Amino acid sequence: MSISERLPISMRTEALESILVERSLVDPKVMDAYIKMYESDVGPLNGAKVVAKAWVDPEFRERLLADGTAAVGELGFKGPQTEHLEVLENTGEVHNVVVCTLCSCYPWAVLGLPPSWYKDPAYRSRIVREPRAVLHEFGLDLGADVEIRVADSVSECRYMILPERPAGTDDLSEEELAALVTRDAMVGIAKVAGPQ
Amino acid sequence: MTTPQLDVEGPAAPPRRNGELAFSEPWESRAFGLAVALDAAGVIEWETFRQQLIATIGVWEAAHAPDDESWSYWRCWQDALEQLLLDQGVIGGDDVDLRSEQLAARAPGHDHDHGDHSHHRHDH
Numbered sequence: 001m002s003i004s005e006r007l008p009i010s011m012r013t014e015a016l017e018s019i020l021v022e023r024s025l026v027d028p029k030v031m032d033a034y035i036k037m038y039e040s041d042v043g044p045l046n047g048a049k050v051v052a053k054a055w056v057d058p059e060f061r062e063r064l065l066a067d068g069t070a071a072v073g074e075l076g077f078k079g080p081q082t083e084h085l086e087v088l089e090n091t092g093e094v095h096n097v098v099v100c101t102l103c104s105c106y107p108w109a110v111l112g113l114p115p116s117w118y119k120d121p122a123y124r125s126r127i128v129r130e131p132r133a134v135l136h137e138f139g140l141d142l143g144a145d146v147e148i149r150v151a152d153s154v155s156e157c158r159y160m161i162l163p164e165r166p167a168g169t170d171d172l173s174e175e176e177l178a179a180l181v182t183r184d185a186m187v188g189i190a191k192v193a194g195p196q
Numbered sequence: 197m198t199t200p201q202l203d204v205e206g207p208a209a210p211p212r213r214n215g216e217l218a219f220s221e222p223w224e225s226r227a228f229g230l231a232v233a234l235d236a237a238g239v240i241e242w243e244t245f246r247q248q249l250i251a252t253i254g255v256w257e258a259a260h261a262p263d264d265e266s267w268s269y270w271r272c273w274q275d276a277l278e279q280l281l282l283d284q285g286v287i288g289g290d291d292v293d294l295r296s297e298q299l300a301a302r303a304p305g306h307d308h309d310h311g312d313h314s315h316h317r318h319d320h
Contacts, residue, residue: 007296009271010223015295016278017226019287025239031229034236039218039225080235080242102250104269113218113228119269121253121262156243 043112046077047160048181050087050110051192052174055165065089068160072110081158082109088151089162090188095142096149097135097188098159099127105153107160111186118187128152138189151188161186166194224270231277245280252276 020026050072054061064071068085072078085107088096100106101124106114117123127134131148135141142148151159163185169177172195184190219225234240252272260266281287 007300009268009274010221011296011299012278012292013223013227013230013274015292015299016274016281016287017230018299019291019295020230020234020281025286026230026233026237030236031226031233034232035225035229038228038232080232103246103253105246116220116269121257121260121264121267125262 038108038113042079042108044110044181044183044186045178046072046075046112047107047110047183047186048178050075050077050160051162051181051186052178054087054162055177056174061162064162077109079109081105082107083158084156085110085158085160086151087160087162088149088188090164090191092146092164094147094149095135095188096151096159096161097127097131098151098153098161099124100153101125101128102154105158107158110160111183115183135189138184140190161188163188163192166192168194219270221270223274227270227274227277231273234277234281239286240277240280240284245276248280248283249273249276252279 017026017028017031021028050064053075054064060071060074063074064087068087069078069083071087072082072085088098090096099118104114104119104124106118123134128150131150132142135148153159163181165177166180169180172180176195180192180195182190182192185192219228231240231245235242235245249272252275253269256267256272278287278292282289
């Protein structure tokens with residue numbers, strides 16, 4: 001037990017930063033830029049654009065399912081945690097849901113940073129053991145005939161879900177479709193609802 | 197058929213951003229920024245950090261119930277980063293302890309805002 005463990009963790013972070021800055025190993029301005037980027041500029045809207053494009057462009061959809069990293073790269077979305085992106089398609093028969101049982105791997109470039117429940121030990125362990133019950137708690141009830149597959153982000157692979165396009169959206173533009181797509185649908189704990 | 201009305205600002209709006217805050221306290225975002233900046237600078241390798249994070253979370257989980265309220269993902273992140281830098285010899289064994297003690301010993305009222313290290317305000 002170190003003497004500083006009684007100090008707030010925030011102080012350890014501050015201490016570590018100050019040491020590394022002193023030794024010119026990090027630049028606080030660079031840190032600020034990354035934090036701002038992931039906190040406010042990069043978010044699920046990127047993934048929503050990818051989904052909408054896949055819904056209206058069958059060739060893009062094929063490329064997306066074959067090589068997620070390359071396809072989202074076409075739209076300019078790339079970065080750490082998105083080097084090995086695999087996109088899984090949800091259908092009326094198969095429903096995929098994403099987890100990282102070991103830590104919290106998540107495709108930042110298309111979904112932003114993960115929500116807190118995604119990182120919680122309870123979600124990470126229970127979604128594997130009892131996915132139907134956990135999805136029910138999120139408000140998603142799937143028929144008994146729907147096969148649920150849990151995609152675990154082991155090794156270097158990151159997953160994103162291509163949700164089903166809702167009915168009644170034939171007249172919508174790609175932009176209007178993107179506005180319907182939620183983060184939860186791209187993680188697989190929800191479906192995309194049609195226009196209200 | 198009418199054209200759907202899409203909220204872009206209201207509560208029903210799609211998640212333009214994260215939909216919720218990624219960080220609940222400022223130090224969490226600093227710990228995040230440190231790891232990302234160290235990776236970008238080549239000081240750490242992301243996959244090595246990830247393995248350390250997995251190990252740190254595994255140790256916590258082995259000692260706690262899944263719904264234990266003391267869980268803090270970002271604490272695991274901070275601990276993993278510290279351990280990795282120690283293992284790589286980037287920092288010494290008690291560097292962080294000593295600096296933490298120094299910071300804790302600062303005069304009360306010292307501005308703890310560390311969003312910008314280029315200056316420290318002493319507005320009292």
